[in-house]
Amino acid sequence: xxxxxxxxxxxxxxxxxxxxxxxxxxxxxxxxxxxxxxxxxxxxxxxxxxxxxxxxxxxxxxxxxxxxxxxxxxxxxxxxxxxxxxxxxxxxxxxxxxxxxxxxxxxxxxxxxxxxxxxxxxxxxxxxxxxxxxxxxxxxxxxxxxxxxxxxxxxxxxxxxxxxxxxxxxxxxxxxxxxxxxxxxxxxxxxxxxxxxxxxxxxxxxxxxxxxxxxxxx
Amino acid sequence: xxxxxxxxxxxxxxxxxxxxxxxxxxxxxxxxxxxxxxxxxxxxxxxxxxxxxxxxxxxxxxxxxxxxxxxxxxxxxxxxxxxxxxxxxxxxxxxxxxxxxxxxxxxxxxxxxxxxxxxxxxxxxxxxxxxxxxxxxxxxxxxxxxxxxxxxxxxxxxxxxxxxxxxxxxxxxxxxxxxxxxxxxxxxxxxxxxxxxxxxxxxxxxxxxxxxxxxxxxxxxxxxxxxxxxxxxxxxxxxxxxxxxxxxxxxxxxxxxxxxxxxxxxxxxxxxxxxxxxxxxxxxx
Numbered sequence: 147x148x149x150x151x152x153x154x155x156x157x158x159x160x161x162x163x164x165x166x167x168x169x170x171x172x173x174x175x176x177x178x179x180x181x182x183x184x185x186x187x188x189x190x191x192x193x194x195x196x197x198x199x200x201x202x203x204x205x206x207x208x209x210x211x212x213x214x215x216x217x218x219x220x221x222x223x224x225x226x227x228x229x230x231x232x233x234x235x236x237x238x239x240x241x242x243x244x245x246x247x248x249x250x251x252x253x254x255x256x257x258x259x260x261x262x263x264x265x266x267x268x269x270x271x272x273x274x275x276x277x278x279x280x281x282x283x284x285x286x287x288x289x290x291x292x293x294x295x296x297x298x299x300x301x302x303x304x305x306x307x308x309x310x311x312x313x314x315x316x317x318x319x320x321x322x323x324x325x326x327x328x329x330x331x332x333x334x335x336x337x338x339x340x341x342x343x344x345x346x347x348x349x350x351x352x353x354x355x356x357x358x359x360x361x362x363x364x
Numbered sequence: 365x366x367x368x369x370x371x372x373x374x375x376x377x378x379x380x381x382x383x384x385x386x387x388x389x390x391x392x393x394x395x396x397x398x399x400x401x402x403x404x405x406x407x408x409x410x411x412x413x414x415x416x417x418x419x420x421x422x423x424x425x426x427x428x429x430x431x432x433x434x435x436x437x438x439x440x441x442x443x444x445x446x447x448x449x450x451x452x453x454x455x456x457x458x459x460x461x462x463x464x465x466x467x468x469x470x471x472x473x474x475x476x477x478x479x480x481x482x483x484x485x486x487x488x489x490x491x492x493x494x495x496x497x498x499x500x501x502x503x504x505x506x507x508x509x510x511x512x513x514x515x516x517x518x519x520x521x522x523x524x525x526x527x528x529x530x531x532x533x534x535x536x537x538x539x540x541x542x543x544x545x546x547x548x549x550x551x552x553x554x555x556x557x558x559x560x561x562x563x564x565x566x567x568x569x570x571x572x573x574x575x576x577x578x579x580x581x582x583x584x585x586x587x588x589x590x591x592x593x594x595x596x597x598x599x600x601x602x603x604x605x606x607x608x609x610x611x612x613x614x615x616x617x618x619x620x621x622x623x624x625x626x627x628x629x630x631x632x633x634x635x636x637x638x639x640x641x642x643x644x645x646x647x648x649x
Contacts, residue, residue: 149466
């Protein structure tokens with residue numbers, strides 16, 4: 147599996163070099179908008195696109211057929227992609243946090259509305275959202291390939307966004323006040339519980355992906 | 365004789381094409397050639413051996429074990445070369461060396477570099493800059509750099525110039541000097557098979573028509589140029605196929621010596637592997 151992850155890193159090296167421009171752009175936009183919002187979404191870009199690109203490179207070269215001749219099993223082929231996704235998400239999350247903290251340390255007066263603790267929590271939130279996204283995305287890519295999966299993912303999230311806005315606009319108003327008090331009291335636990343939930347969903351996703359990979363023919 | 369690879373009644377049905385009831389055994393220290401026209405099932409057979417497809421029936425045993433029992437250790441000892449290289453395009457041989465040394469327990473970097481030198485392949489050029497022949501040679505270098513005992517080659521010499529093909533055949537003959545090794549090579553270039561193989565297996569439309577020692581085949585099979593009347597007198601068990609041409613009938617006979625004893629004036633030529641393949645595909649039964 148180490149070899150497979152190394153292979154993905156070599157494949158994505160050019161992409162990562164291009165991605166170095168993203169933090170620079172995010173910093174410039176942050177200063178212009180007096181907000182660190184763009185920095186928070188680095189895990190979204192890198193965590194999602196790096197994983198899809200890794201699959202796309204493999205499909206382009208038909209690498210999976212070659213991998214089947216190597217002393218690795220199908221389970222390793224799946225796990226390596228999940229590990230890559232986790233590494234990309236958490237590395238970009240740490241990068242966002244470090245850059246954001248440095249910016250606030252040296253330019254707090256420019257970002258008066260931004261609190262470090264809130265910013266760090268939001269970075270974690272985005273990373274957790276990316277864990278959920280990858281949990282849905284990776285089995286689709288394994289089943290349908292990266293091209294079809296991209297279209298399916300866009301459709302899924304448009305539907306989720308529509309449903310979410312429908313729920314918020316129509317049901318939010320009829321929820322009891324106690325529900326909001328409960329959420330407020332629970333807010334300190336929200337991130338850790340969401341993180342554990344995301345890891346659990348990712349585990350289920352990995353098991354589904356292994357099952358799909360087991361059925362695949364090359 | 366100990367077998368390194370055996371297939372028992374392997375069947376894979378794709379609907380329009382079916383690999384049917386394949387039974388063969390590859391002894392240690394031997395090279396087996398898999399011959400067949402395009403679409404005969406050669407690649408499908410190799411994929412069945414490697415577990416790349418799920419067979420509907422039958423068993424494949426490699427090193428006295430099956431992939432379901434011991435996939436990692438079995439594949440550790442197999443080197444594979446396919447007609448289309450499937451390497452990541454952006455990677456260089458140097459990077460592949462690092463990746464493969466993390467995957468194979470017995471990866472030999474020195475041997476890999478020596479093969480790259482021998483094949484005149486640059487270490488630092490990305491795979492997308494390699495020609496077809498260079499990619500094929502890279503595959504062979506990889507296949508030979510991890511103490512493999514079984515080589516599986518699928519059309520490995522197709523698309524190569526005669527010099528490169530000769531190089532590869534020499535490497536195979538060198539590889540087989542170790543009696544613990546074996547090679548299964550599929551090709552429709554029958555002259556390559558004739559040069560290096562000990563056994564040949566003919567595939568046609570997913571069926572295995574013949575699997576026997578190459579020398580025995582070439583020593584006994586013949587093409588009898590006869591008349592239709594002479595053909596009618598021949599026992600149908602004594603020939604595989606015939607082809608009618610403008611002047612005569614060409615018959616692929618199984619034992620040319622016996623036919624010549626029965627027909628002293630028979631015009632008989634020894635059959636090459638190419639002749640046998642053409643008769644099996646195009647001939648009438």
